[in-house]
Amino acid sequence: MGTSDRLERIREQANVADRDADEPTVLAAVVLAISLLLLSPVAWVLITASEMPTGRLVELVGSETTMAVTVNTLVLVVAVTTMSVVIGVPLALLTVQTDLPFKRFWTVTAALPLVVPSYIGAFAFVSAFGPRGELADLLAPLGIQQIPTIYGLHGTVLVLTLFTYPYVFLTTRASLISFDGTVIEAARTLNASRWQAFKRVTLPQILPGIAAGALLVALYTLSDFGTPAIMRYDVFTRMVFVEEQARNPDAAAVLSLLLLVLAMSILAVESRIGASRDGAYVASGDRRAGEIELGYWELPAMGFCAAIGALCLALPIGILGLWLVRSTEAAPAGFVFELQHVTNSVLLAGGAAALCVVVALPIAYLSARGDGTLSSLPERVSYVGYAVPGVVIGLSLIYLALRFVPFLYQSLFVLVFAYVVRFLPQAVGTTESSVLQVDPSYLEAARSLGYGPLTSFRKVVLPLVAPGVAAGAALVFLTTMKELPATLMLRPIGFETIVTYIWLVRGAAYQGQAAVPALILVGVSGLSMLIILRQEA
Amino acid sequence: MTDGTSSRRRLLALGGATAAGSLAGCFGLFSDDSSNQVGVSLSDFRGSGPLVESRDQPGGTSITDLPPLEGGLTVYLGGGEGGLYVELLDLFQQAYDGFTVNHRLDSSSSLANQIIEESANDATQADLFLSVDAGSLGAVANAGAAQSLPSEALDAVPGSFQDGDGRWVGIAGRARAIPYNSDRLSESDIPNQVRDFPNTGALEGTMGWAPAYGAFQSFITAMRLNRSDGAARSWLESMQDHGITEYDNEFAISNSVADGELAAGFANHYYSLRVRSGRSNAPLELAFTEGDAGALVNVSGLEILDGTNKSELAGNFARHVLSAEAQEFFATRTFAYPMISGVAPVGDLPRIDDLNPPDIDLTELADVSGTVDLMREAGVL
Numbered sequence: 070m071g072t073s074d075r076l077e078r079i080r081e082q083a084n085v086a087d088r089d090a091d092e093p094t095v096l097a098a099v100v101l102a103i104s105l106l107l108l109s110p111v112a113w114v115l116i117t118a119s120e121m122p123t124g125r126l127v128e129l130v131g132s133e134t135t136m137a138v139t140v141n142t143l144v145l146v147v148a149v150t151t152m153s154v155v156i157g158v159p160l161a162l163l164t165v166q167t168d169l170p171f172k173r174f175w176t177v178t179a180a181l182p183l184v185v186p187s188y189i190g191a192f193a194f195v196s197a198f199g200p201r202g203e204l205a206d207l208l209a210p211l212g213i214q215q216i217p218t219i220y221g222l223h224g225t226v227l228v229l230t231l232f233t234y235p236y237v238f239l240t241t242r243a244s245l246i247s248f249d250g251t252v253i254e255a256a257r258t259l260n261a262s263r264w265q266a267f268k269r270v271t272l273p274q275i276l277p278g279i280a281a282g283a284l285l286v287a288l289y290t291l292s293d294f295g296t297p298a299i300m301r302y303d304v305f306t307r308m309v310f311v312e313e314q315a316r317n318p319d320a321a322a323v324l325s326l327l328l329l330v331l332a333m334s335i336l337a338v339e340s341r342i343g344a345s346r347d348g349a350y351v352a353s354g355d356r357r358a359g360e361i362e363l364g365y366w367e368l369p370a371m372g373f374c375a376a377i378g379a380l381c382l383a384l385p386i387g388i389l390g391l392w393l394v395r396s397t398e399a400a401p402a403g404f405v406f407e408l409q410h411v412t413n414s415v416l417l418a419g420g421a422a423a424l425c426v427v428v429a430l431p432i433a434y435l436s437a438r439g440d441g442t443l444s445s446l447p448e449r450v451s452y453v454g455y456a457v458p459g460v461v462i463g464l465s466l467i468y469l470a471l472r473f474v475p476f477l478y479q480s481l482f483v484l485v486f487a488y489v490v491r492f493l494p495q496a497v498g499t500t501e502s503s504v505l506q507v508d509p510s511y512l513e514a515a516r517s518l519g520y521g522p523l524t525s526f527r528k529v530v531l532p533l534v535a536p537g538v539a540a541g542a543a544l545v546f547l548t549t550m551k552e553l554p555a556t557l558m559l560r561p562i563g564f565e566t567i568v569t570y571i572w573l574v575r576g577a578a579y580q581g582q583a584a585v586p587a588l589i590l591v592g593v594s595g596l597s598m599l600i601i602l603r604q605e606a
Numbered sequence: 607m608t609d610g611t612s613s614r615r616r617l618l619a620l621g622g623a624t625a626a627g628s629l630a631g632c633f634g635l636f637s638d639d640s641s642n643q644v645g646v647s648l649s650d651f652r653g654s655g656p657l658v659e660s661r662d663q664p665g666g667t668s669i670t671d672l673p674p675l676e677g678g679l680t681v682y683l684g685g686g687e688g689g690l691y692v693e694l695l696d697l698f699q700q701a702y703d704g705f706t707v708n709h710r711l712d713s714s715s716s717l718a719n720q721i722i723e724e725s726a727n728d729a730t731q732a733d734l735f736l737s738v739d740a741g742s743l744g745a746v747a748n749a750g751a752a753q754s755l756p757s758e759a760l761d762a763v764p765g766s767f768q769d770g771d772g773r774w775v776g777i778a779g780r781a782r783a784i785p786y787n788s789d790r791l792s793e794s795d796i797p798n799q800v801r802d803f804p805n806t807g808a809l810e811g812t813m814g815w816a817p818a819y820g821a822f823q824s825f826i827t828a829m830r831l832n833r834s835d836g837a838a839r840s841w842l843e844s845m846q847d848h849g850i851t852e853y854d855n856e857f858a859i860s861n862s863v864a865d866g867e868l869a870a871g872f873a874n875h876y877y878s879l880r881v882r883s884g885r886s887n888a889p890l891e892l893a894f895t896e897g898d899a900g901a902l903v904n905v906s907g908l909e910i911l912d913g914t915n916k917s918e919l920a921g922n923f924a925r926h927v928l929s930a931e932a933q934e935f936f937a938t939r940t941f942a943y944p945m946i947s948g949v950a951p952v953g954d955l956p957r958i959d960d961l962n963p964p965d966i967d968l969t970e971l972a973d974v975s976g977t978v979d980l981m982r983e984a985g986v987l
Contacts, residue, residue, distance in 0.1 A: 301853070463716075
């Protein structure tokens with residue numbers, strides 16, 4: 070289909086009166102340009118992969134290691150995603166639809182683990198439950214010599230689940246809050262049991278929300294390198310890393326392509342679940358459903374919330390505290406942690422969040438208002454970068470910047486662009502669900518009162534979608550705060566952030582020096598999480 | 607050869623530093639008989655602790671005898687433990703008011719990639735590349751992105767620890783070693799040759815390695831060069847059959863050996879010294895193999911990049927890094943082998959001249975790509 074046909078389709082889909090034929094065209098053109106820009110790192114992957122001699126390519130793709138690692142990666146993605154749903158959905162239901170005591174508190178503790186970088190979580194779990202960790206030390210006097218190993222698939226699943234399930238929690242919670250509670254009451258008056266009402270009314274309504282969160286979890290798992298490496302489980306990203314370190318960019322690119330194929334399969338699965346979004350977000354009633362009384366389930370429910378909070382928050386923060394207390398060495402010269410590290414991190418994360426919001430709006434608007442698959446294509450495209458490992462984004466942007474925009478090489482612009490490529494879908498997702506909740510007739514009313522398209526958008530739509538936009542910005546902010554691989558490769562000379570500092574002291578094996586920066590990272594990101602939760606209330 | 611053998615087999619009397627030697631003599635200011643004044647003294651460069659207390663004054667050229675550093679340099683600094691070198695850069699800045707150095711820290715191979723890309727686009731950003739791995743230096747040199755170093759810098763270092771064409775020079779040595787737990791094994795359990803490890807009953811299922819780690823890959827590259835691809839591959843396969851645990855870095859291996867979680871492992875020598883400097887009672891000792899890949903001495907090194915217009919300052923910087931004070935820094939703060947004969951390694955480590963590494967051109971360690979392919983075929987990666 071040619072571009073003009075495509076624009077024609079979008080124009081029809083947008084269902085705008087003839088006099089305004091220009092607006093959707095402009096919107097579509099802007100979105101098309103953004104999408105192409107976002108896909109530029111993928112173009113590098115394709116070009117570089119195609120430079121690999123066929124013999125080596127066949128050998129690499131067909132090798133036993135590649136097969137084994139593909140299976141490992143798939144098993145990990147399925148396990149982490151499933152476990153995240155198993156933890157995230159009940160937590161969302163408990164904190165939105167029941168009479169759980171201290172709901173506000175449990176909401177915060179359930180969402181906060183997202184601000185803990187999963188590699189720091191992994192260090193904490195190894196320190197706590199490793200072969201010579203704190204638990205082993207505690208049990209040794211009791212005559213217990215060996216505890217089951219934390220390393221391998223189960224440990225990796227545990228750590229990744231505990232620090233990514235909040236994606237599912239947040240998206241599920243958002244759809245629970247926005248959907249019309251009177252529907253459940255209607256079901257109950259029709260003699261449906263509580264379980265039937267949940268299965269036949271609530272579940273179909275929140276399923277796209279669950280799927281959206283599960284998608285973020287699955288793609289994060291696919292692209293994460295640090296956690297599986299620390300937990301000693303071989304996945305695709307490690308192969309990519311090994312090839313990058315061996316200075317084989319072509320092999321790294323080929324493996325990234327395989328990773329992208331996996332990512333697109335996951336996207337396709339999610340599209341099918343999310344497809345029935347009519348009514349999913351749109352039916353936002355004013356009334357919440359009556360609270361479910363927990364009764365004697367109250368204590369077990371609180372125990373569940375507390376256990377998750379203890380594992381995800383108390384444990385890593387406690388371990389960081391131990392490192393801090395035990396580190397006797399003072400920071401050597403050249404390893405001094407300064408306020409500058411924090412302000413640099415905040416500056417970068419703030420820039421990435423702001424740019425993501427601006428870029429996400431047109432994409433989300435087109436996807437939400439158009440009704441064809443074509444109009445949601447850019448939204449799908451925005452997820453691609455999220456699945457590409459950070460080192461590959463880094464490699465490709467070094468290559469592209471040097472060739473096409475040498476004056477921007479090693480500038481903050483390129484680094485912030487890398488964050489947008491990686492994290493945009495988080496902003497698109499939340500923005501899109503807010504746009505879906507805006508009745509299109511409001512906009513038509515504004516237009517009929519003689520306002521121009523941009524003015525009507527600014528006066529009518531923007532205030533209504535602001536909470537979703539803010540939530541998206543906060544999500545991008547806290548993920549950018551945690552990002553390491555692309556930051557290392559693309560930061561300007563002399564520009565150090567909290568995570569590059571943590572990387573430096575870990576590499577030099579001054580573990581104790583990592584504690585304060587890690588706690589500050591968690592603290593600052595924690596503030597942005599409060600913004601997300603406040604917008605929902 | 608027997609003489610060399612005995613020194614190669616020597617174990618480290620770690621932590622048991624003899625109390626001979628006076629502290630006062632070691633910490634004197636260097637500027638007593640200097641030709642120029644610098645703002646730092648030897649004690650600033652020197653580490654502390656039992657391994658360092660009784661050391662002699664370092665020999666070699668003092669920085670006070672070198673032309674002062676003036677101006678600004680940009681250095682690409684290959685980590686992770688290369689992060690320790692940040693301290694050295696800091697000391698040079700303290701030494702000279704008119705000298706500043708910016709650095710970019712990342713893994714050595716990533717920086718090598720980046721330098722090669724920049725050079726190909728005439729956009730070199732740095733004046734110097736400091737790398738913890740000769741292979742990365744070799745890759746940059748082979749891509750035509752490095753220029754020759756001044757002879758004053760090259761002359762200080764043995765020929766085997768510099769590039770044949772003078773495009774990079776070693777600044778600190780990193781010996782491959784076998785850390786072992788002395789509660790679980792005795793010295794005689796560790797074979798003299800790496801090739802005998804898979805046939806040694808005492809090592810069955812008790813060792814650890816870090817195949818994704820650059821230093822380990824250089825060791826396998828050395829095995830390919832020293833013997834053959836086939837030999838390296840079958841060694842990797844038989845080690846796996848023998849049972850070996852995979853780690854993601856060699857500091858972790860050394861810690862696990864100290865803990866007794868592993869009986870022995872493959873690691874660079876200085877990780878064990880670092881473990882011991884923090885835990886002086888740990889039952890951790892080092893053994894070395896002889897004349898084979900297991901005895902490889904890789905280097906951290908430095909090269910001047912082709913795109914710089916500050917060759918003279920960069921060359922003077924290289925001489926500073928090879929000064930008595932800076933070499934004392936590498937020896938006592940990073941526990942590496944000094945590259946100049948006037949400075950001794952810490953503890954009971956054999957001197958650089960007594961080492962018996964395999965006869966390998968370190969620039970050839972650049973072929974990591976072939977090694978990674980081979981390791982993948984062997985099912986290790």
